[in-house]
Amino acid sequence: MESPLYIGLSRQVALRRQLEVVANNVANMNTAGFRAERTLFEAAMQPGGKRPNDQIAFTIDRATYTDLRPGGFTATGNPFDVALDGDGWFQVRTPDGDRFTRDGRLRRDADGQLVTAGGFPVLDDNRQPIMIASDSSVLTIGTDGLVSADDQMVARLRVVRFDDPQQLRQTGDVLFAADPGVDPLPAPDTRTVQGKIEQSNVQGIAEVTRMMDLSRDYQAVTRMVEDGQDLLRAAINRLGKSA
Structure with missing residues (x-):
């Protein structure tokens, strides 16, 4: 599989994890004493690309931490x-x-x-x-x-x-x-x-907005991965016919 597809898949995994965390926050916005959770990610640089020194960045789900700000x-x-x-x-x-x-x-x-x-x-x-x-x-x-x-x-x-x-x-x-x-x-x-x-320290409007943004990002990455797969299939078919 080509590097762009690997990059897209790593981003999909990270976004799915973020969506799970945000959905749990939203579900507990009315739970007394609840503390919102946040996710930490980092970019892992790996060799890749057309030139020897080129690198590509993968998204890694590093950890989840608790937002300890008090609730009202x-x-x-x-x-x-x-x-x-x-x-x-x-x-x-x-x-x-x-x-x-x-x-x-x-x-x-x-x-x-x-x-x-x-x-x-x-x-x-x-x-x-x-x-x-x-x-x-x-x-x-x-x-x-x-x-x-x-x-x-x-x-x-x-x-x-x-x-x-x-x-x-x-x-x-x-x-x-x-x-x-x-x-x-x-x-x-x-x-x-x-x-x-x-009360919970979850800010409902902010969390719902974050969920909508993450959903749009996930859909965009999904389209990118699907487009990459379509290009790969087209290239394979073209090479097969020329052979």
Whole structure:
């Protein structure tokens, strides 16, 4: 196959990956605590062309990273909803180990544990689940994460941060896992805001526009590849007839 077709195919693969990432962002634009993902690409130069020193550029899907800009806050009036004002993360326990999230849609489960919307226990500053008595009528969460039920202190939410948040990777359900050997740090500068939730940081109009641009680019590259194949077939047919 000729080099232009290889170049077109590499670009198609990269554009398809971008479309998948943008489509996932759009699908989660209303998901509380969601962080948009972005793709990183680079050009790989390889020998090619008519002259010995000519090079051609292939597009390589290098990595995906998370856009960690905060989302806006929405007031709910629900005392179990908590937003984080700062760079901190809630620490929660899952069957696969501890995870981190910005989704503060909390609730009390049937066992009295304070859990996330997905049912995972939220941890206190001793890394233990937080229990809320079933007969409690007033839940208060202070800006320092102190949880009180009927004016009685229960626990303090464990809110942590990371020196390099890009070491976190999304694992689904707005949960993030830390790389092996990466320990969370205290986040004293992060305030907990009761009665609000943090929305997704996806900018809907920008993402939809990006998706439309990517779709047009993909169609253009597809036409280029098809035209290249047509030229190659025509050349083969011409050579076959002349033989």
